[in-house]
Amino acid sequence: MSDATIPTASVPPDLLRVAPEVADALAGGRAVVALESTVIAHGLPRPANVEVALAMEGAVRAEGAVPATVAVIDGRIVIGLDAGEIERLGNSDGVLKASRRDLAPALARGVVAATTVAGTLACAVLAGVRFFATGGIGGAHRGAAHNFDVSADLQELRRAPVVTVCAGAKSILDLPLTLEYLETQGVPVIGYGTDTLPAFYVRDSGLPLAHRADTAEDVAAMARALWSSGLGGGMLLTCPIPAEHALDAAMVEQAIARAVAAAEVEGIHGAATTPFLLARVAEETGGESVAANRALLLNNVAVAARCACAYAALGRAEVARTAR
Numbered sequence: 406m407s408d409a410t411i412p413t414a415s416v417p418p419d420l421l422r423v424a425p426e427v428a429d430a431l432a433g434g435r436a437v438v439a440l441e442s443t444v445i446a447h448g449l450p451r452p453a454n455v456e457v458a459l460a461m462e463g464a465v466r467a468e469g470a471v472p473a474t475v476a477v478i479d480g481r482i483v484i485g486l487d488a489g490e491i492e493r494l495g496n497s498d499g500v501l502k503a504s505r506r507d508l509a510p511a512l513a514r515g516v517v518a519a520t521t522v523a524g525t526l527a528c529a530v531l532a533g534v535r536f537f538a539t540g541g542i543g544g545a546h547r548g549a550a551h552n553f554d555v556s557a558d559l560q561e562l563r564r565a566p567v568v569t570v571c572a573g574a575k576s577i578l579d580l581p582l583t584l585e586y587l588e589t590q591g592v593p594v595i596g597y598g599t600d601t602l603p604a605f606y607v608r609d610s611g612l613p614l615a616h617r618a619d620t621a622e623d624v625a626a627m628a629r630a631l632w633s634s635g636l637g638g639g640m641l642l643t644c645p646i647p648a649e650h651a652l653d654a655a656m657v658e659q660a661i662a663r664a665v666a667a668a669e670v671e672g673i674h675g676a677a678t679t680p681f682l683l684a685r686v687a688e689e690t691g692g693e694s695v696a697a698n699r700a701l702l703l704n705n706v707a708v709a710a711r712c713a714c715a716y717a718a719l720g721r722a723e724v725a726r727t728a729r
């Protein structure tokens with residue numbers, strides 16, 4: 406497979422550290438799954454955040470892949486945090502939320518920063534990681550047609566040659582507009598065992614998707630087609646929350662409507678918008694939303710790990726073929 410990874414050797418070690426286990430797996434063509442850290446620092450309440458982050462790593466390992474949680478630690482991109490670093494991110498106050506635009510300043514200033522979907526993708530590419538799991542992506546916010554609030558996640562999904570696995574997006578966003586934007590950018594959006602876009606706590610947004618995949622092997626074949634053909638870029642795999650953990654759609658919609666109204670009253674905008682809305686929705690829905698969030702994250706990381714393993718197996722088959 407013509408799957409050249411960008412050599413990390415070209416990045417000075419004071420800017421990038423790849424955990425030895427992750428580097429070994431990548432060098433050996435084995436499955437690695439990147440995990441983001443904004444969900445730890447800004448997306449989930451304490452103490453669930455650290456527990457869930459460690460459980461996600463365990464779930465990746467249980468499927469035979471190597472987890473690589475990504476963040477900026479003291480001015481250095483780290484691909485594969487250790488448990489102490491995950492606890493530090495989860496329990497420190499004032500951790501920066503780093504999208505792509507924030508990475509270089511965070512590195513230069515030597516700070517600790519949690520990476521968003523966009524930030525994590527940008528960093529994962531430096532190490533050659535091809536699979537990434539998260540909960541919900543950022544997207545076009547309600548009112549985006551007027552306020553231009555479209556997450557940099559959508560640009561990075563186009564740019565990074567990575568399969569991102571998520572549970573769709575919360576309807577704190579304008580989901581139809583988010584899908585339009587991804588279509589314009591040419592990002593394949595794939596339903597995993599579904600024909601419609603999942604909406605995070607809710608299995609079905611009612612919005613049809615152009616493509617679906619039913620197995621990890623299906624996804625691996627699409628990833629190979631995307632990258633080995635030279636088409637390039639990323640792919641978004643959307644997995645519905647497991648049915649037993651899904652929340653009532655009307656209850657979620659009411660909570661989100663109240664959160665969006667509160668953001669307007671309080672004049673929240675820019676990078677603060679998503680963390681504000683997430684915290685309000687969590688308050689409004691109580692512990693139920695945290696349990697649902699945990700369940701969908703664990704489901705997504707397991708799916709991502711199975712897809713990464715299937716893709717690694719394709720690579721081994723190709724090597725065996727060409728060696729014959």
Ligand code: PSU
Nearest residue numbers: 443444448521522541543556557676679
């Ligand atoms: N949506 C969620 N949970 C999250 C996020 C979004 O349901 O934790 C986080 C992700 O890290 C995502 C980021 O990349 O918020 C998007 O922020 P912004 O809209 O400012 O780009």
Ligand code: MN
Nearest residue numbers: 554555556675
């Ligand atoms: Mn924004």
